[in-house]
Amino acid sequence: MDILERISQVRKEDYEFTGNVEDAVFVFKGVLGETLVKQANFAGDAVKILAAFTEKPVQSNLYEVFELEKMSNLIPRLAVKTAILCVPHKEAAYVAEQLIKCGINRILNWSGEFLTTKTNTAILNEEPPSVNVEN
Secondary structure (H helix, E strand, C coil), rough: CHHHHHHHHHHCCCCCCCCCEEEEEEEEEEEEHHCCCCCCCCCCEEEEEEEECCCCCCCCCCCCCCEHHHHHHHHHHHHCCCCEECCCHHHHHHHHHHHHHHHCCCCCCCCCCCCCCCCEEEEEEECCCCCCCCC
């Protein structure tokens, strides 16, 4: 099973995962991403979020959150190959291209935009998780 499909299946079926955990980064903009980055294990047991990136600083007690501009420096240093993308659909293609330039070759896309690429990057387009947003 493909790594992205395994991550998705574990998250959706909510079962205890005992296999190899995939390191990933989380790239987000907006309320959904801000809510998710404050929740433990929002991506499921098959993935470990090493860092998160967004345009405005967001406080999270669970993950280190960096500004988007730092992706090009930090992602290669983290040697991570998987990203979870949760940005507005109009920005998804551009941000995905930036991730690919950083060395990402697997993208779990929660933007709502159907993404494709001409590179050897694997993209799994799916609906983002539903969350309860508290005011």
